[in-house]
Amino acid sequence: MGMRNNVLGLVVHPRNDVSESVGTLVELARDHGVRVVAKPSDAVRLEGVEPMDEAEMAERADVVFSLGGDGTMLGAMRLVAGRPTPVLGVNHGNIGFLIEVSPEGLPAALDRLMADDFCLEPHSCLELTGHDSPARAFNDVVLTASRPWTAVSLDLEINGVRHGYFRSDAVVVCTPTGSTAYNYAAGGPIISPSAPLIGLTPVAPMSGITRPIVLGGEETILLRAPEYETRLSLDGAETFTVPAGADMVLRMRPHAVNVVRFDKDIHGTRSRVKLSLLDLPLRPDQLVELVPEHLRDRARLPRL
Missing domain, CATH: 3.40.50.10330 (Probable inorganic polyphosphate/atp-NAD kinase; domain 1)
Known part of the structure; x- marks a missing residue:
C-alpha cells in the first residue's frame, strides 16, 4: 500500500x-x-x-x-x-x-x-448533532436518564413528523454493526451489515413505544427529553449529558x-x-x- x-x-x-x-x-x-x-x-x-x-x-x-x-x-x-x-x-x-x-x-x-x-x-456510523459538537458511533448510541433509578422519557420525530414517545430504562439506537450488541441483548433485531438501516430498541419499556423500530439509513431521527437531562453513551465508551428539552438529532453517515x-x-x-x-x-x-x-x-x- x-x-x-x-x-x-x-x-x-x-x-x-x-x-x-x-x-x-x-x-x-x-x-x-x-x-x-x-x-x-x-x-x-x-x-x-x-x-x-x-x-x-x-x-x-x-x-x-x-x-x-x-x-x-x-x-x-x-x-x-x-x-x-x-x-x-x-x-x-x-x-x-x-x-x-x-x-x-x-x-x-x-x-x-x-x-x-x-x-x-x-x-x-451514526452522527449525533444538536449538542456542543458532532459525535459519531459505529455500534450504538444509548440514551438513559441522568438521574439514577429513573426511566428515560424521549419524544420521537422521524423526518420532522412526531411518532410518539419512549418511556423505558434506556433506548438503543444502533447501526447494522451494532445490532448484535446491546440492541440484540435488549430484544432488538439483528440487521444485515449489507443493509443501510438504523435500529431503535427500548430497554424494559414501561409505556409509549414498546417494540423495536427499524428505519432506513436516509431517515433523520430526532429525540428530545422534555423533563430531565439525558445521558448518552457512544459505543459504550464516550459519555456526556444533554440538557432537558435539547434536540438530539441522529443520522446515518455511509462509508464513514x-x-x-x-x-x-x-x-x-x-x-x-x-x-x-x-x-x-x-x-x-x-x-x-x-x-x-x-x-x-x-x-x-x-x-x-
Whole structure:
C-alpha cells in the first residue's frame, strides 16, 4: 500500500499485553523507514513507539492498527471517521466481530498489506448533532436518564413528523454493526451489515413505544427529553449529558471508515460462529458447517 506520510498509528487496549504485535510492527517499520506512533499515554509503555497527539495521528497516519478487542477497534474507527485512513484490527481482546487477524497472523497480514493484497470494507456510523459538537458511533448510541433509578422519557420525530414517545430504562439506537450488541441483548433485531438501516430498541419499556423500530439509513431521527437531562453513551465508551428539552438529532453517515479485510469469506464464517454463541437457532449439522474443513470429521456428531 502507498505510504504518504510513512506513519503507522496504534490504538491499543489500555490493560492487555500487546507487546508481541507492537514488536512485529516496530520491526517492520524500522526496515522501511516508517514511524510507529500512539497517543502519549500509550506510547510511554510501548517500546519503539513515538508519542503523537490523537488529532495529529488521525490526520497523518497512513494506516491505523487496533490492538485489542472490539471496544478498541471501535475507538480506532471513531478516531479516523470521515477520513480515508484504513483500520486493521489485531485481536488482543475477547470475542471480536470486527477484528481481522490474530497476533500470530500479523506478520503474514503485513506482507499482504504491503503487497496491496487486501480489500477495504466500508462501515457506516451514526452522527449525533444538536449538542456542543458532532459525535459519531459505529455500534450504538444509548440514551438513559441522568438521574439514577429513573426511566428515560424521549419524544420521537422521524423526518420532522412526531411518532410518539419512549418511556423505558434506556433506548438503543444502533447501526447494522451494532445490532448484535446491546440492541440484540435488549430484544432488538439483528440487521444485515449489507443493509443501510438504523435500529431503535427500548430497554424494559414501561409505556409509549414498546417494540423495536427499524428505519432506513436516509431517515433523520430526532429525540428530545422534555423533563430531565439525558445521558448518552457512544459505543459504550464516550459519555456526556444533554440538557432537558435539547434536540438530539441522529443520522446515518455511509462509508464513514474503511476496515482492512483479507478474506471476506473467512470473516463471514467467523462472524457466523460468533453469532451462534448469541443463541441463533442452529441444528448440530448446521453448526458443523461452521467448523473449518480439516476439523469437520472430528467435530461431526453421530446420528441419533
